[in-house]
Amino acid sequence: MTTFDDREQAFEAKFAHDEEMQFNAQARCNKLLGLWAAEKMGKSGTQAEDYAKTVVTADIEEADHEDVVRKLTADLQGNVTSEEIRKKRAVLLPEAKAQVLSEAG
Template sequence: MNTFDDRETAFEAKFAHDEEMTFKAEARANKLLGLWAAEKMGISGDEAEAYAKTVIVADFEEAGDEDVIRKVTADFEGKVTSDEIRAKRKECLIAAKGQLAEDPDA
């Protein structure tokens, strides 16, 4: 291989790694959001974990996080605004990225 091929392979590997980390951070942020929402709704234990999984799955409906925001907003039945949920999700994403920075395999 020549230098160009080596660089191309390295860029492809970095791109794949970055995409994987983005996916993990988004999924973890959705789980954290789900656990936060469950706590606010008075759900705990295994039921909270199960609810968090439904939030994660909701993210597969469409690109972006609006599907998650809609789901959680609907589950709160008007008690929490979508803007509050968006703000909390941003906090969750920052926390998720921090957790992955500490332990990328977790």
């Protein structure tokens, strides 16, 4: 194998790793958002964890996070606006990334 081939494989491996980390961070963010919403609904413990899982799985409908925003807006029944959910998600995403990175290292 040539040096070019080695570099190409290294770049491909790094890209795959970065994509996996991004996916994991998004899923973690959705879980944290789900736990936040569960608290707003008065859920705790196992109920909150189970609800957070439904939020994580809701994210597979579309490429962006709007499917999660719609789910939470509907589930919170007007107690929290879509904009508040988006702002909370923006706050939670860096925390989720930090958690995923600390677990990977």
